[in-house]
């Protein structure tokens with residue numbers, strides 16, 4: 001009996017593997033719009049899809065990013081300036097895309113642009129710290145998607161949203177987890193809304209990877225800046241050695257978790273864009289698959305105990 005069950009599971013995996021091999025035809029006629037292509041996953045995806053033959057429209061935040069990408073890719077790639085927090089910039093890009101794609105419509109948009117700092121205990125932050133991240137990571141995703149949705153419906157194409165394991169479990173203060181939960185919610189309602197139009201909506205939930213959004217020196221400099229601004233009363237609650245202990249955790253625990261192999265994420269993004277049968281959700285990274293996602297399914301008292309055991313505690317902690 002046990003062997004039959006194991007055999008059946010193996011057979012299901014083989015079937016799924018085989019089913020997921022197929023790629024869509026006519027890549028050279030398919031336009032893919034990616035946001036946040038200056039660095040990290042977006043930059044690598046733009047280069048990768050360009051070599052695969054797609055017509056990439058790369059939204060870059062900086063002129064430097066735009067220039068470097070143009071130099072590194074074929075002349076099929078179009079690099080445009082894009083700030084996802086600026087409505088005029090989003091509209092201008094959407095108008096250019098409309099002209100470029102013509103009657104074919106847009107095959108896919110990949111909502112990749114994102115920021116992660118400041119990340120710190122919630123009582124260290126003010127509302128502007130939250131708004132800044134929400135503008136880029138959540139409002140930006142919704143605004144960019146809406147700006148090109150009619151073109152995607154025309155192509156019966158795809159929306160690929162880059163969320164995070166932090167859209168499944170919230171362990172750190174600040175707006176990052178809030179925005180990724182929001183992206184998950186937008187992704188799920190959009191997937192259901194768009195299914196009747198033949199539009200697929202796919203979500204990428206990476207674990208921890210080594211890119212600028214997980215840069216420990218930037219993380220630390222934001223922590224120091226926020227610490228300096230704190231009222232003495234709050235500093236006393238946390239204790240003068242809190243920031244040094246927090247830095248040690250960043251160095252010794254978080255840095256060691258960072259996976260340098262960005263292709264794990266980019267391969268999932270490519271699959272979401274190009275596979276005939278894409279997955280609804282992708283969880284690239286061993287930490288995502290075997291640690292963060294299982295932890296997110298645990299009863300709250302277990303996930304709380306785990307997170308609190310590993311967190312640096314304030315001096316006045318009662319735990």
Ligand SMILES: NC(=O)c1ccc[n+]([C@@H]2O[C@H](COP(=O)([O-])OP(=O)(O)OC[C@H]3O[C@@H](n4cnc5c(N)ncnc54)[C@H](OP(=O)(O)O)[C@@H]3O)[C@@H](O)[C@H]2O)c1
Nearest residue numbers: 036038039040041061083084112113114164208209211212
């Ligand atoms: N790295 C991870 O471990 C990890 C894990 C889960 C999810 N993610 C998500 O993956 C996505 C890509 O991040 P990444 O890790 O590849 O880091 P990244 O290299 O910093 O990529 C983010 C990109 O977004 C751009 N950007 C920032 N603000 C923007 C704005 N207002 N308008 C347009 N573009 C803007 C950045 O440009 P500049 O470089 O010029 O600032 C950068 O190119 C993000 O959504 C992130 O939350 C990352």
